[in-house]
Amino acid sequence: QSALTQPASVSGSPGQSITISCTGTSSDVGGYNYVSWYQQHPGKAPKLMIYDVSNRPSGVSNRFSGSKSGNTASLTISGLQAEDEADYYCSSYTSSSLYVFGTGTKVTVL
Amino acid sequence: QVQLVESGGGLVKPGGSLRLSCAASGFTFSDYYMSWIRQAPGKGLEWVSYISSSGSTIYYADSVKGRFTISRDNAKNSLYLQMNSLRAEDTAVYYCARQQLVPGWFDPWGQGTLVTVSS
Numbered sequence: 001q002s003a004l005t006q007p008a009s010v011s012g013s014p015g016q017s018i019t020i021s022c023t024g025t026s027s028d029v030g031g032y033n034y035v036s037w038y039q040q041h042p043g044k045a046p047k048l049m050i051y052d053v054s055n056r057p058s059g060v061s062n063r064f065s066g067s068k069s070g071n072t073a074s075l076t077i078s079g080l081q082a083e084d085e086a087d088y089y090c091s092s093y094t095s096s097s098l099y100v101f102g103t104g105t106k107v108t109v110l
Numbered sequence: 111q112v113q114l115v116e117s118g119g120g121l122v123k124p125g126g127s128l129r130l131s132c133a134a135s136g137f138t139f140s141d142y143y144m145s146w147i148r149q150a151p152g153k154g155l156e157w158v159s160y161i162s163s164s165g166s167t168i169y170y171a172d173s174v175k176g177r178f179t180i181s182r183d184n185a186k187n188s189l190y191l192q193m194n195s196l197r198a199e200d201t202a203v204y205y206c207a208r209q210q211l212v213p214g215w216f217d218p219w220g221q222g223t224l225v226t227v228s229s
Contacts, residue, residue, distance in 0.1 A: 047219075
């Protein structure tokens, strides 16, 4: 199972919006609405930000939103803040009943 | 509060074995699927294995199939990962995570335990 493809880095100024893409195939992202997104600060464990493509867990800022079109899922962070600087990973369930993560995206707040 | 605490990591020689543990608290452990997910130094996340709430359903990533064994003891609120025939490429921080439904998402995660495979 190959990792989902994410851009290596995305940057934006405070207050701006950025979007991180996550591209897979019809056997994972495109085949199921089971995409989740995780935020990871250096030296910390990942934290769930979005589940089932577009649902936000309790306690996660509404500045984070998710969507999907075809084989590509996206995470949008609006009103970018310094605390959003971190690594972000997508994940998807697959047709083999396994899970696959994305390659990861480093978000930099300029 | 919900808490997952991994232990058992350390330095092991190639070909060696190690058993990781994950102690769960703050929720009804026997109600949830659980997963192991790893992260090599400076690299991305890689899902390793999951086990159903009863232990009857288990899946592994191809990279560890036949070498790793996931198990759980619901009476002890504990998850385990027996790792045999370890290779240098198994060097990583290993996280346990509660799996919300199947298919589902991973929340929360433990703090991780480092496994280093080196001679």
